[in-house]
Amino acid sequence: MEITKKNNLHGEVAWESPANIALVKYWGKLPGQLPMNPSLSFTLRESVVRIKMKYFLGAGSPAGLRSFNLNGKVNPSFQGRISKYIQAMQAHYPFLHNATLDIESQSTFPHSAGIASSAAAFSALALALGSIEVELAGSHNPDGEAFLRKASFAARLGSGSAARSLFGGFTVWGKSTLFPKASDDFAVKIPENEIHPVFRNLHDSILIVDDSEKAVSSSAGHALMDRHNFRESRISQAEKNLGHLMFALKNGDEQNFAAIVENEALTLHGLMMSSRPGYILMKPGTIALIDKIRDFRNKQNIYICFTLDAGPNIHLIYSDKDAEKVRPFIQQELLPLCVNGRWMDDGVGAGPQRL
């Protein structure tokens, strides 16, 4: 932060923040971007967004987002969404009432990989806003729990699942009797000693089956849960799956872990299909990969499993101890079913980093 003249402050902050992959899915929301059910995810290591946010206070320019670019290019649709977000954040970061912002962002997600980067982007934005607030208050130690909690709260208001990207390892978002610390307002990290070593370095090999834009957005999908026939049973299923998954994570129960993770992925897509109107985001390649993954698991007795986001691409989840055996299977059997053999080699990450 520099003070150029009285009441004229400017400075720059930069953050890198990751995407996350949900194992118990958030699907359906309540007003205020609150989750209909609790969810659990792990934070990714390689799929990250880096942002540099410059701020000018009292510079004479109108308050709000002045410029935004993604990977060196102007991106009007993203700029519009972020501009609205920054405006809404005035209620939580009062300095925004007279701050002009210039944002440069970069994403490691390959162009049009069909992978949503909004969790990484909104968590990075929330962290940058929090850092500026801390700097303006004259403090230089923005790593405390309260700082991350506020960032998770603010990220949630940009994109629900972004609430879970603020912490390394495994995270829960959404209140649940099974995890008393959990809240609808922000996500919390599951303590490391609640995660068995076999799960601490999980791999997530993201297999790109289709890289086109999805026909139905996540927001439209969430909205269809409002009057879904299975709404109430979905809420209680998510609660139960959360409890069973936390138990499996703690006890190193790979068999149950795989069963719950796949049940959640197929339920998510089942809910899409049974919405009114129903829709299908899986592609023939998705099903072909699922068949191969299950076949490999049954024959090799290695507990690999898959999960899916709101899209057709497969996240292949496996333990680090099995990586040597799973790699040739990916190369020989799975990549031929991916668009141009594309995949992303990701896994559990340590969380955001100030740059």
Ligand code: PMV
């Ligand atoms: O955060 P949103 O609104 O993009 O919703 C994400 C929903 C899923 O990715 C399908 C599940 C989840 O919990 O991340």
